[in-house]
Amino acid sequence: MSSRAQILAAVLANQPAILPMPVFEPFSPQGSNNLDLFVATAKGIGSTVHFLGGISEVKQLIHSNFSVGRIISPMAELSDVAETDFADLDAHTLEDVELGVFKAHFGVAENSAIWVTEELLGKRVSPFICQHLMLLINKTDILQNMHQAYDKIGTANYAFGTFIAGPSKTADIEQSLVLGAHGPRSLAIVILG
Amino acid sequence: MIIPHRVYNYLSNLGTPKILMNIKMKVGLFIPCYVDQFYPNAAIATLQLLEKMGLDVSYPPNQTCCGQPMANSGFEHLTAGCNKLFVQNFKQFDYIVAPSGSCVLHIKEHIHTSNHEDDKNISNKIYELTEFLTDVLKVTTLSANFPYKVGLHQSCHGQRGLHLAQMSELVAAPYSKPQRLLNMVQNLEMINLKRKDECCGFGGTFCVAEEAVSAKMGKDRVADHENNGAEYITGVDLSCLMHLEGILKRKNSKTKVIHIAEILNAS
Amino acid sequence: MIQTPKDHATLADDFNIDEKRVGWHDDTLWWIREKRDKIAWQVPDWELLRDAASNIKDHVLSNLNPYLLQFEANAIANGITVHWAANAAEHNQIVLNILRSKEINKLVKSKSMLTEECHLNDFLADNGVDVIDSDLGERIVQLAEEPPSHIVLPCIHKKKEEIGELFHKHLGTPQGNSDPQLLTEAARHHLRETFLSRKATVTGINFAVAETGEFVVCTNEGNADMGAHLADVHIACMGIEKIIPERKDLGVFLRLLARSATGQPITTYSSHFKKPRENQEMHIILVDNGRTKQLGRADFRNSLKCIRCGACMNTCPVYRRSGGHSYHYAITGPIGAILAPNLDMEKYADLPFASTLCGSCTNVCPVKIDIHQQLYKWRQVIVQNGYAPKAKALSMKMMAFTLSSPFAYHAAGKMGRIVLKYAPFTVNNKFNPWYKQRDMPDVPTASFGEWYQKNRNNNEQ
Numbered sequence: 021m022s023s024r025a026q027i028l029a030a031v032l033a034n035q036p037a038i039l040p041m042p043v044f045e046p047f048s049p050q051g052s053n054n055l056d057l058f059v060a061t062a063k064g065i066g067s068t069v070h071f072l073g074g075i076s077e078v079k080q081l082i083h084s085n086f087s088v089g090r091i092i093s094p095m096a097e098l099s100d101v102a103e104t105d106f107a108d109l110d111a112h113t114l115e116d117v118e119l120g121v122f123k124a125h126f127g128v129a130e131n132s133a134i135w136v137t138e139e140l141l142g143k144r145v146s147p148f149i150c151q152h153l154m155l156l157i158n159k160t161d162i163l164q165n166m167h168q169a170y171d172k173i174g175t176a177n178y179a180f181g182t183f184i185a186g187p188s189k190t191a192d193i194e195q196s197l198v199l200g201a202h203g204p205r206s207l208a209i210v211i212l213g
Numbered sequence: 214m215i216i217p218h219r220v221y222n223y224l225s226n227l228g229t230p231k232i233l234m235n236i237k238m239k240v241g242l243f244i245p246c247y248v249d250q251f252y253p254n255a256a257i258a259t260l261q262l263l264e265k266m267g268l269d270v271s272y273p274p275n276q277t278c279c280g281q282p283m284a285n286s287g288f289e290h291l292t293a294g295c296n297k298l299f300v301q302n303f304k305q306f307d308y309i310v311a312p313s314g315s316c317v318l319h320i321k322e323h324i325h326t327s328n329h330e331d332d333k334n335i336s337n338k339i340y341e342l343t344e345f346l347t348d349v350l351k352v353t354t355l356s357a358n359f360p361y362k363v364g365l366h367q368s369c370h371g372q373r374g375l376h377l378a379q380m381s382e383l384v385a386a387p388y389s390k391p392q393r394l395l396n397m398v399q400n401l402e403m404i405n406l407k408r409k410d411e412c413c414g415f416g417g418t419f420c421v422a423e424e425a426v427s428a429k430m431g432k433d434r435v436a437d438h439e440n441n442g443a444e445y446i447t448g449v450d451l452s453c454l455m456h457l458e459g460i461l462k463r464k465n466s467k468t469k470v471i472h473i474a475e476i477l478n479a480s
Numbered sequence: 481m482i483q484t485p486k487d488h489a490t491l492a493d494d495f496n497i498d499e500k501r502v503g504w505h506d507d508t509l510w511w512i513r514e515k516r517d518k519i520a521w522q523v524p525d526w527e528l529l530r531d532a533a534s535n536i537k538d539h540v541l542s543n544l545n546p547y548l549l550q551f552e553a554n555a556i557a558n559g560i561t562v563h564w565a566a567n568a569a570e571h572n573q574i575v576l577n578i579l580r581s582k583e584i585n586k587l588v589k590s591k592s593m594l595t596e597e598c599h600l601n602d603f604l605a606d607n608g609v610d611v612i613d614s615d616l617g618e619r620i621v622q623l624a625e626e627p628p629s630h631i632v633l634p635c636i637h638k639k640k641e642e643i644g645e646l647f648h649k650h651l652g653t654p655q656g657n658s659d660p661q662l663l664t665e666a667a668r669h670h671l672r673e674t675f676l677s678r679k680a681t682v683t684g685i686n687f688a689v690a691e692t693g694e695f696v697v698c699t700n701e702g703n704a705d706m707g708a709h710l711a712d713v714h715i716a717c718m719g720i721e722k723i724i725p726e727r728k729d730l731g732v733f734l735r736l737l738a739r740s741a742t743g744q745p746i747t748t749y750s751s752h753f754k755k756p757r758e759n760q761e762m763h764i765i766l767v768d769n770g771r772t773k774q775l776g777r778a779d780f781r782n783s784l785k786c787i788r789c790g791a792c793m794n795t796c797p798v799y800r801r802s803g804g805h806s807y808h809y810a811i812t813g814p815i816g817a818i819l820a821p822n823l824d825m826e827k828y829a830d831l832p833f834a835s836t837l838c839g840s841c842t843n844v845c846p847v848k849i850d851i852h853q854q855l856y857k858w859r860q861v862i863v864q865n866g867y868a869p870k871a872k873a874l875s876m877k878m879m880a881f882t883l884s885s886p887f888a889y890h891a892a893g894k895m896g897r898i899v900l901k902y903a904p905f906t907v908n909n910k911f912n913p914w915y916k917q918r919d920m921p922d923v924p925t926a927s928f929g930e931w932y933q934k935n936r937n938n939n940e941q
Contacts (some may be wrong), residue, residue, distance in 0.1 A: 244928050251921045285859070288863055359889065370839075373840070380843050381517065382844045384521050384523070422489055423488070425495075426798050429916035
């Protein structure tokens, strides 16, 4: 008997009588204002938050913070400040990227997590390998909590998606928080509109 | 015979004087073995306190132990004798009261005899002293006086097992039955602890099987009370207090331990 | 207890030689427990969320066979290769076979407690594969040639000075420098080279969604993503209990996981892997290794609900003062103590006894595993299977005899309180451990029973 058959048979033999999938009421919201909560949470975990009016202001923000170094973004409207055609490059060649700028689907107020999927990233590795990360969301795209987040994601057929909350970090050395473990050293969240 | 809670509560709500009802309430006093042998004063205080409430209290002389020391060591199968004896001793009472959260919890959760009705009956009518005072007798005033700074040790089995007090791990409204009673004692000053419900490290046979960790836990608990100025450490379980006392005595600390019954009965 | 060369109590003794350090370890973990409390209180309905998570997991365990089949079918449809491993050895062999088929002998690995449980690193090293752990804490213990001491904080037992020393030796950081910022920066450079040069990666899996065939990996460092998105081959390993029914159930678990683990609102990265990249190979290994057996043990089944947050370790007053290595098992702390005996009851017979049964673990558990009740039940099972030390068994029998007989009890008491001999704190008392750091209570002149007979004679029955 294959291990597969053996395991499945043992599971079937040992699993107890079926218990129902729970039905739970919508959980109460945290705080009364999603935007305020989002901003406070984001800052609390080391992100910076910028309220900007449009793409030209995004460019200014990029310009004033990242005058040197390689910048990538799959957003066509940033083609004058960033490399936009990196999707076909070998992922390893992105190792020297200073800044990655990406549009995101939405943010979640309770934890300031921002949902992005592969088609917004150019390459999967791009928001992880860059030294600094900038994510753009619309003011109207801030949800209360993770339940709402998954309601919004629904049955979307992404190949890869990730919630990003803050810069890469570790506290493995005596619980001292250090930003910039393997991924970006900083996360700038741009809220548009 | 037995006055069920609802009848008692009904009478109580009508304003029936306690003494009229209590006259029929027969309480069996369960004194855990180590309290019997080492801390008779706590047992005497428990008895006197219940007598002051006008209850008919008696102590069945043939009682020994709840069986917990064996059971917690993995030998629950050896506790049949203890269980049978316990039922024999306490079956006839309306309530069973003990000055120990740990032993009460053990009886409540683990009493097993051949007669399940008996087991259920015992489980339902056994109370730790402070919950008996607050939940059954609904005590609102005490005549006690204890002019000292006191730290409350929340014994785990009483707190997390019998829910004598809210637990710091849960997101839930705070309450504490022992604390409510201590608040009724005149001139008593409570101290605040840095860790309000951390285990003291007694743990039955754990205290010798894991001597190093047990002692370190006890030292840390003692330090928390001492650092906050406790003259007395009190609690509902003498097993914990005995362990803490052992550490206090070894370091010649001025802080003493005292069972909560002795404070509530102090004049 | 006598079966292993060093049991929990002995290892805890060793850990307690340096009392100041024990205090430091305890304080560090307690701080994390406090962070967890603080953030839990910010979530309305925290307890309802725990209920939901617990009930979802109960449901999954009761319907695991269909969910596994559903997950497998969807994962295959997504282009992932699915393997099944009955035990640790088969799991390790599958990993090796995949690597050999691609002629790869260097691997970068992100944190996976399952691979620790299976001792994958040792196996691969023995077979000529070089493995580098990419989680900073895991890399540190790997350089120190130690196992992790905590499932979320692998090197929580290590002082920064020791880490500085290790990094000086292995990564060339300046001698005597133990600044966490500098050390982390050094690891970042060292591991970036690793990520860029390794063609295969192994990751764990936090949640596997039956409905979609995707799996979720949570990290703060981004190491799983760096490994997976740069490697040609991604091998993801999971215990069969990691299944959840639907994608939306992640909402419940991702709200609980990081808050319980470290007091963060969520991990920095919660990555959902559904399909491999173009030209990438993605493998999932579904591992049993005792899980189906545990599923069949009604009393212990719900230990399989564990989402590996580590909250029970942070809150455990024993763990904090004995250190993770005292559990001599890959999964440390209270949850490890109820998982390990399922794998080897004799070897891990001591672990369920390494607890005061205070119950704090059960209260912090985000999926409401009744950990302390299971510790109690394992004690009964271990004793009944004959794994209790003989001396303890005999003294327990003596105590049971004394305490079930009023005559013997009173005779014992009268004989100069001989009952002391059988009291819990003096059982096993070869060297009388009670006295090492504690005094005994003063022995009163009369027991309460004797006092009662004198003073309440009329009440005697």
